[in-house]
Amino acid sequence: MSVFAYMALDAGGKILKGTMEAEASGDVLTHLDRVGCTPISVKAQAGAPKQTRTLRDWLTPDPRPEDITGLTLDLAMLLKGGVALDEALVILAQMEGRSWLSRVLRDLHAALSNGRSLSQAIGQHPKLFPPIYVKMVEVAETSGRLEEALSGLAVERQRGERLRKRFVSAIAYPSFLVVAAVAVLFFILIYLIPKFEVALQGFRDKIDPSALIVFEMSGFLNRNLDLVVLTLAGLLGAVVLLNRLGRERGLWLALFARLPFTRAVLANELTVTFCRTLAILVRNRVDISTALRLIRGVVRLPGAGPEIDRVIADVRQGQRLSETLFRGKLFPRHVVQMIRVGEESGDLADSASRVAVFYEAKLDAALGRVIAVVGPAVMVLVSILIAWLIISVMTALMSINDLLV
Structure with missing residues (x-):
């Protein structure tokens, strides 16, 4: 960089x-x-x-979001204990065993020593500290509530990380079943089927067509095993590349948004992200226009970005947030009504927080349903596939046995 x-x-x-x-x-x-x-x-x-990376640095991953959350918690704890900010950064850098995270802490301390604020220092690392993080620290420094803001940031980041892990687990379990099924299928076709094929020499013209397909598949895989291995290696590399591009450009979200059983999950996740982030920013005295711009950078659901841009433009022209949200289709009507109640009562942060809590429960339930449906469905498909292979081979053996008798 x-x-x-x-x-x-x-x-x-x-x-x-x-x-x-x-x-x-x-x-x-x-x-x-x-x-x-x-x-x-x-x-x-x-x-x-x-900054030059050593071989060890290349093999060591950059700090994860969970690492930054832990850093935020530790820093808030030290500040609440009366430790000065620059001293707290030195202590954390000395205690940290991960080289990249330790280097980040030293960079932050050097920036503070040069007269910069903490918000300016963390702003130099946009990949580790998102704009919302930077803005909240900036506002907290102005109001003298830095340790309180860091504690709140850490709690909300932990909440988001739990939801993210829940979402990943909903996808990882079916994916593991698919990989396991493919491995079992290849083992049967490459190792077991050829042993049966030896016993069926001379009877291929009398084998059931379904069983013949199985033997042809086995023969093709064994004849082109090197090509198959290279193809699988290429697919694995493509999956790794797509996974990285998918996270950065929202490709996976675009794909999941088109699936019927994940559409409701992503809609709930959008509501939780919007309302939770809005509550945090408003509670920390960030103006609505700036808060919406920051939320725009967090939300990556396809189609939501242009809609939030329209909301930002309307709010800048003096319209209420609830009014411009009502004209769109971003959120359900009762969510907009709750935001309107918060605006009228002067407690928008509390209303948005209640909406986020309610939809967080709905999101967790929706993820549970996805796991409960997709996992068994994949298992059934895997069982049917393996059963077809076994039944085809056994049928062929039994038919040959009848001919011999």
Whole structure:
């Protein structure tokens, strides 16, 4: 990654200057826009020192979101214990055994030593600290509630990580069954079927067509075993590549959104993400327009982005959030009604939080139904496939036995 020097205007018209690590200048512009700043200039720093990775660093994965959540919890605990922010970063860096996370902590401490705020320091690592994280820290620093904001951030990140793991488990179990079924199928076709085929030499013209298909499949796999192995290796590499691209570009979400049994799950997840994030930002005194821009960067469900852009434009023109949401189809009507109640009572954060809790329960129940339906369905298909192979071979053997008798 390269280091870019930027200059921007914040919401209050104050000029901000700093540096940020990014793949390209466009990433810096996107990050500045998401945190509510107006970019003035973004330039690559000439002669900026580049961090070199050792072989061990290449083999060691970058910090996961769970690592950043743990870091947030530890930092909040130290701050509540009366430890100064720069000292807390030094302590955490000394205690951390993972090289990349330790390096991030040292970078944060160096930025603070150079006179930057914590929000500016973490803003230099946009891949680790999302814009919502940066904005909440910035607001908390202004209000003097940094440890409280970090604790709230950690709790909400843990909640989101639990939902993410639940969603992954709903997909991983059927995927494991499919992989296991393919492995069993290849074992039967490559190892077992040829042993039966020896006993059926000279009787192939009298074998049942279904059994003949099985023997032809077995013969093809054994004759082209090298090609099959190379093809499987290529497919595995393609799956790994698609998995990475799918996470970054939302390809998996686009696919799941088209499936009937996951559509309701993603709709509930969108409601939870929107309302939970809105509650956090509003509770920490972030204005609605900035909060919606930050939510726009979090939501990746296909079709939701342009709708949120329309909501942002309407809110900027002075319309209420509930009014512009009512004209769209982003959320159910009772969700919009709850947001309207919150706006009228002056407690939008509380209303949005209640909606998020309700839909979080619905999301958990929907994920449970997906696991309960998809898992057994895949198991039944696997059983039918293996039963077809066994029955075809046994039928062929029994027919040959009848001919011999």
